[in-house]
Amino acid sequence: MKTSEIRQRFLDFFAERGHLVQPSSSLLYNDPTLLFVNAGMVPMKPYFLGEEQPPARTLASVQKCVRTLDIEEVGKTTRHGTFFQMCGNFSFGEYFKSGAIQHAWDLITTAQDAGGLGFDPDTIWVTVLEGDDEAAGLWREIAGLPAERIQARGLLDNYWHMGVPGPGGPNSEIYVDRGPAYGPDGGPVVDEDRFLEIWNLVFMQYELSAVRAKDDFDVMRPLPKPQIDTGAGLERIAYLLQGVDNLYEIDEIYPVIGRAVELSGRQYGTDHDDDVRLRVVADHVRSALMLMADGVTPGNEARGYVLRRLLRRSVRAMRLLGVTDRVLPELLPVSRDLMGLSYPEVLQSWERISQAAYAEEDAFRRTLVAGTQLFEGAVRTARTEQRDTLAGEQVFQLHDTYGFPYDLTLEMAAEQGLQVDREGFAALMREQRDRAKADARAKKGAGQNLEAYSAVRADGETPFLGYTELLTETTVRAVVADGVSRPSAGEGETVELVLDRTPFYPESGGQDADGGEIIADGLRAEVVDVQRPVPGLITHRVRITFGEVAVGDTVRAQVDTTARMDSCRAHSATHVVHAALRQLLGPTAVQAGSYNRPGYLRFDFNATQALTPGLREEIEGVSNEAIRSDLEVTATEMPLQRAKDLGAMAMFGEKYGDVVRMVELGGPWSRELCGGTHVESSAQIGLLTLTAESSIGSGVRRVEAFVGADAFDHLARERALVAHLSDLLKVQPDQLTDRVERLVGQLRTVEKELAAVRGQQLLARGAEIAGAATDVAGTAFVGRTLEGVGGADLRTLATDVRGRLGERPGVVALAGVADGKVSLVVATTAAARERGLQAGTLVGVGAPVVGGRGGGKADIAQGGGTDVDAAPDALGAIERAVRAEAAGS
Structure with missing residues (x-):
């Protein structure tokens, strides 16, 4: 059974049982605690936390996931993969343990010709949490499993939580016995290679108040409605049903190994080291492809660094297999054709993906040349100092600073008859990982103190009226200071106010927050920031300049109308620049980020080369032509699929609901999913002038511009500068360029003469x-x-x-x-x-x-x-x- 068929069979099974099928979210989920989506439940997290209402009480999905902590284990085991797909069914108070166990048992043991997966019931083992007699009893009752195939384990193995305060509970894991050829008997507690886990059923029934470790946490209270979260590894199920020994040999991955074998002339299955390298290639090529399809570009930080590492490890592994020519143009299209069957975005973004990947390989090949020279220098130093070992610091510098692969250093050192200080290198790597984990914990901690906001959100969301109103009478729902709710706040304090409705736009979608005032009789508070701490809730950070505010007060929320209009101009101009770039550069100029505030915008986009001066002029010209054309600007709510069918551009990593807001400028010329505020017609933007263009990372460029009055002010400053230079050089403005060019030429001549004199003095x-x-x-x-x-x-x-x-x-x-x-x-x-x-x-x-x-x-x-x-x-x-x-x- 092909992997794509297993995927569809899982979704169909749960759809037939009343579950609403959810499409996979992007790997770049908008969560500050995560680099990538690393579990199938991540997109469901707001539902489990009570921050959002799920679209149905029961859901099912096959979610794209990436985990990077085990990257060094890829290829060495049967089950470690960087990119993987997690099948899951979820219940929000509809069914609990018995329902989850019944569904899982029915799907895995029902015959394939009847819509199931067809596993032999006699090969199924399960584990439950020690003391969870209810789950063990249900397995005996529903599945008829004998007691010896139901094993109890501790918190480390059979309890699940998110690592932060929130829902958690015991879980039950399902294993398949692969037979005595794969290890000793005795169930999962004895051997988890022979007994392979395929599904984890999590019974979320408690709210945790503190989480210190996997097995160290405090339980605050039982959840009002117990919930179900399950995760089944699609690749693991596939390699069991396809009769292969590991996930690298399934139909979605092995063809890449086959092509790598053809290129290298090596045989798969005859040499352990070669097999590991071939598996690394197959895994990393697929993982990199899926990351790039979701908008990641190679870089030196965060997500970009992970992608760069995957691509370079692939190239390095092929080099160790004896292939020194370019390999990604041979391997990446193979994975594209395999993964495009389930994920059309791979095919739609292929031109952008291939450009970025091939440019990265070329850059790495240059790094390998430079790194080899540095390696040779390190060897010289070791021999000069009569050492037979390369210092860990040198090897770490080669690896971390210059991107020279550690495995390649080991191999080249062995060829030179030298050892490598592996312990010293490992210690430095541990320090680096510890710093990364500390940073991740800091980020995770930054998102923890949301209890006050979640409590307010539980009573309802904050309606945003700012598309049509800039002055609203409203009521104070909550006063929050340092994450703690208070009944009131007084003059001189800075606090957050939650209103029962608001005209203030919260910072999002690249648009800066509105400013303004919240006023009442005896109260004046300056709004300095507006945010969404949890989905659906808008908070106003205010500085109280006069009086006092208390929960229940009726107040007037007044947006700064001048700043709002300037923000509208800037945001609409951002859409104009995006459309102009795609018109001139083609569909690969995909948005990689943006920011706009009153009078100013910056826009990041995928591109492998800098914009020429002529192209910058063209972009500015096309943008201002669109502004002068007075294009109608409309915003329409519609189903997400309808917007996609119309060609609306979406931002990678943004989460969109079933109903979205599509903003159009001039109809099809610019269509984007956007929740921001905009002008009514493009002429209201006034003017746009590009001020800068630069690189902000490998394959990503940035343009900056002023709009409206700020653009006029910028041009006025430039005109004043031209006038000053013209006066200084005693020429007319239209003669300024020629005069400056002559001066520069004269300076260069003088510099050459000085250089010649210095050279003669040196040669003397x-x-x-x-x-x-x-x-x-x-x-x-x-x-x-x-x-x-x-x-x-x-x-x-x-x-x-x-x-x-x-x-x-x-x-x-x-x-x-x-x-x-x-x-x-x-x-x-x-x-x-x-x-x-x-x-x-x-x-x-x-x-x-x-x-x-x-x-x-x-x-x-x-x-x-x-x-x-x-x-x-x-x-x-x-x-x-x-x-x-x-x-x-």
């Missing part, structure tokens, strides 16, 4: 520097630190000094110190190169000493760093390397 010192050469194991060695000399002059001097050494073996190493930086240049004579002394290798020894890197050819190489005081030490390291190599030759 060449004889003196060459004369100071010392003998180092039969090699003439020149090492000199020069103050105030930069890279280009240093290179010229090094070449001159080398020429003065004649035909004897000679190495020239110069360190120039200028502007707080160190430049290193190493030059070698032909006779020195015959003795194995390579300039590129030698500069690679010295550059890390000054906190940098370097490289070049065998005859001359250049590098540098920022540690000025270490320049003499760098020359000393180079001299020791010369001595070691010359002595060895």
Whole structure:
């Protein structure tokens, strides 16, 4: 049975039993505690916490998930995958333990020709929480399982919670016995390879007030309505039903291994190390594909770093399999064709995905070349210091700073007859992971103190009236200070107010929050921020400048109308820029983020190259043409699928309900899902002027612009600057460009003349520097630190000094110190190169000493760093390397 068929069979089974099928959410779920969706229940979290009402009392889904904590285990076990799909059924007070057990048993044991999965009932084992006699009894009653196939385990294995205060409860896990060929008998408590878990039924029946660890928490109270959350691993079910040994061999993954085998000439199943590498390739290629389909681009932080790591590990694994050519253009399309069957977004975004992935591989191939030079420098240092082990710090720097793979370092070190300080490297990696976990805990903790907001939200949401009203009479529902509800607040305090309705727009969708005032007789409070701490609830952070406010007070909420109109202009202009970019760059210019406030916008989009000046002018021109055309701006609520059918653009990672708000400018020219505030027609924007374009990460560009009066002010400042320069240079404005170009040309001529004079002065010192050469194991060695000399002059001097050494073996190493930086240049004579002394290798020894890197050819190489005081030490390291190599030759 194909994986896609199992997926559909699961959904059909629960749909027939009254469950509302939910589409998979994006992997980039809008949750500050998570990097990616890592469990099938994550999109259901607001329902379990009571922050939102579920669309039905029973739901079912197959959710895309990514887990990165086990990335190093990928390929080594049968069950660790980075990307996986979690099948789940959920009940919000409709059924509980007996219903969950009955559904699970029916699906897994019903014959395949009757719509089930067809597992042999005699192979099924289950675990329950110690003391949960009810669950054990239901398994005996419903499934007829004998007592010996129902095993009790402790909290670490059979209790589930989210890691933060909220719902939790015991769980029951379902296992399939794969037979004696896979391990010893005795059930899951003995061996979890032979007895493979396929489904976890969570009986959420308590509200937890504090969570310290998996098995250390405080129970506050029973939930008013017990809930069911289940998770079944689609890939695990697939490889059991498809009769293969591990998840890497199922129909959605193995074809990538097959293509990698063709490219490498290796055989799968004959060598353990090769098999691990082939599985890594298959897993990581698929995982990277799915992340990019949901909008992630390679980068150096957070989600982008995870993607970069997956892509680079794939390339590295293929390199270890002997393939040095580009591999992603061969492997990624295979995974695209497999995953596109269930996830159409993969096919729709293919052009953008492939561009980003292939550019990342090219960049990594360049890194491998540079990393090899740094590795060789580390080897030289180790040999000079007569060590047979590469220091953990050097290996970590190669891995973490320069992206050079650890496994490749191990292999290359072994080829050189060297060991690696694995313990030192591991310790540094642990420190890095601990820092990451601490950061994650900090983020998680930041979202914990929501009890006051959730209590208010339980009484109803906050209606937003701001699309049509800017002044509203309303009632204070709650006063919150530092996460704690209070009855009132007084003059001079800054607190949060929850109103029973509001015209204030809360910060969201890239739009800044409204400002304004909340007033009443005897009260004046300045609104400084507006947020949604929990879904459906709007809070107003206010500074009380006069009087007192109390729960139940009737007040007037007044939005700053001027700032609101400027925000509308900026937000509508953001849509205009997005449409202009897609018109000129094509569909790959997908939004990657945005921010707008009164008079200003910035827009991030996917692109592999910078915008040319001409293209920037075109974007600005198309945008202002759309503004002048006075395009009608409309906002319409409609079903999500209807908006998608109309081509409405959605933001990656945003959560959309069944009914969405689609904003149009000029009909089909710009259609986006958006909850922000907008002008009524594009002419109200007034004017747009682009002010900047830059890179904010690999494959992501940013444009910034002023709009409306701020655009006019910006142009007025530029006009004043032009007038000042024209007056200063005594030319007309239209002659300014020519005059500045002539001045620049004259300055360059003078700079060249000065450089020539400096060069002559330096060359005059060449004889003196060459004369100071010392003998180092039969090699003439020149090492000199020069103050105030930069890279280009240093290179010229090094070449001159080398020429003065004649035909004897000679190495020239110069360190120039200028502007707080160190430049290193190493030059070698032909006779020195015959003795194995390579300039590129030698500069690679010295550059890390000054906190940098370097490289070049065998005859001359250049590098540098920022540690000025270490320049003499760098020359000393180079001299020791010369001595070691010359002595060895």
